[in-house]
Amino acid sequence: MTTFEGGFTAVYNPRQILDHPEFRVLQPGEKPSSSANIAAFYNPAHEIHLVEKPRPKPGPGQVLVHVRATGICGSDVHFWKHGAIGPMIVTDECGSGHESAGEILEVGEGVTQWKVGDRVAMENGVPCSQPSCDACRIGRYNGCPNVVFFSTPPFHGTLTRWHLHPAQWLHRLPDNVSFEEGSLCEPLAVALAGIERSGLRLGDPIVICGAGPIGLVSLLGARAAGAEPIVITDLFQSRLDFAKKLVPGVRTVLISRNLSPKEQAEVIKQTAEVPLKVALECTGVESSIHTSIYSMEFGAKVFIIGVGKSEQNFPFMHLSANEIDVSFQYRYANQYPKAIRLISGGLIDVKPLVTHRFKLEEAVSAFHVAADPTQGAIKVQILD
Ligand SMILES: NC(=O)c1ccc[n+]([C@@H]2O[C@H](COP(=O)([O-])OP(=O)(O)OC[C@H]3O[C@@H](n4cnc5c(N)ncnc54)[C@H](O)[C@@H]3O)[C@@H](O)[C@H]2O)c1
C-alpha cells in the first residue's frame, strides 16, 4: 500500500507500471509515423531497432510523460552488444534508455502534485516502496530486491516518445535546467551517491580512475565538493583532454599498458604531489582498481563506482597493512533532488558532456555512434 501525495492510496505494484506490452518492430528503412509512440529496443540477437507501440493511458498514481531528452548509457550499449550485465540477461526484446527527462502530458487518478506541462527528470529505478522491504523502509531503496529499473531486462526503458511513470518518482526541473540537463541528472546521481558515501571532504586530494561519462561527472562532483588536487586517469589521451577542458585544474595521468599497477600508482602519486585520501574508481577494470589501491595513503578510501568482472583479485596485504577501505556504489538513492539543485545553482555544469544529438527517429544511428569509440562520443543525447 502506498500513500500518494494528496492522501490518495493505492495498492502499488511497480510491475503494473510496465509500459504497454504490445509493440511492432519497424523494418529497416521503414519510416515511423510522426504521431506514433516509437522506442528503441535491443534483443538477444544483438539487434537494435525502432518499434512502434500504442500510446499508454495513465492509471491511478501514474503520469504519462512525453520524454524530451534521453542520454545513452554504456549499459544500454552493453545490453545490446553483449546481452547481459551480471545476472541481468536479455532474453527478449527490451526497450533501452534510463537517462531521461520530459514533460507531463496526462495525469492519472489521484495525482495531485503534477499537472500537464510540468517539466520533470525521471528517476528510473522504481523500488517497491513496501513497508516490509528493509531497503525501501530505511531509504536505501537502490537495494530494493523488487526494484523496477527501466531499460534493464525485462523492463522496457524510457527511450521512447511516451512513457508511463509513477508520479512519486519524478523530480521537478526548475526553469533554468533544460531537459538535456535533466537527463544528465541520472549519471550525475551515480557520481553523487558515490561521492557522498566515499566521505570526500573539502580539500581532500583524490584520484579518479577513468574519464568516461561516469568519471567525468565524478570529476564535476568532486570539484564542486572541493577536492584538491584531483588527478584523473585514462588509457586515452582524448578522454584526458576532454577532462582538462571540463575542469582545467585537473591533473591527468595517461595509463600505460606497459606499467604495473604499482608503477602506475607511483606516477599518480608524483602527479598529485600530496598523499591521496580518496580514489573514485570509475572503470571497474581490475588493473585500474589495483592502481587506485596502490595510489592511496594509509587510512584512505577506495570507492569503486565502475563495474566489471564478476570475480576479481585484490592486493589483500597492501589493503590490510594500510587500513585502506574499499567500498562500492550500486546505482543511487536520494540523489536526484541534489543533482537538480547543483545544476540549477550553477555548481555543476553537465552541458559540455553532450557531444552528439539525434532525433528519436534516428535512435538507431545514435546507438551506433555511442558504441563506436572512433566517434569520440562522451554523451549521446536523443531529443524529441
Ligand atoms: N555503480 C553504478 O551504479 C554504475 C552506474 C553507471 C555506470 N557504472 C559503471 O561505471 C563505469 C564507467 O562508466 P562509463 O559510462 O564512464 O564507461 P566508459 O567505458 O565510457 O568509461 C570508462 C573509461 O575508463 C577508461 N579505462 C579503461 N581501463 C582503464 C584503466 N585500466 N585505467 C584507466 N582508465 C581506464 C576507458 O578508456 C574509458 O574512458 C562502467 O564500469 C559502468 O558500467 C556503474
Ligand SMILES: OC[C@H](O)C(O)[C@@H](O)CO
Ligand atoms: O545508470 C545506472 C546503470 O546504468 C544501471 O545500474 C545499469 O548498469 C544496469 O541496470
Ligand SMILES: [Zn+2]
Ligand atoms: Zn546508466
Ligand SMILES: [Zn+2]
Ligand atoms: Zn523495496
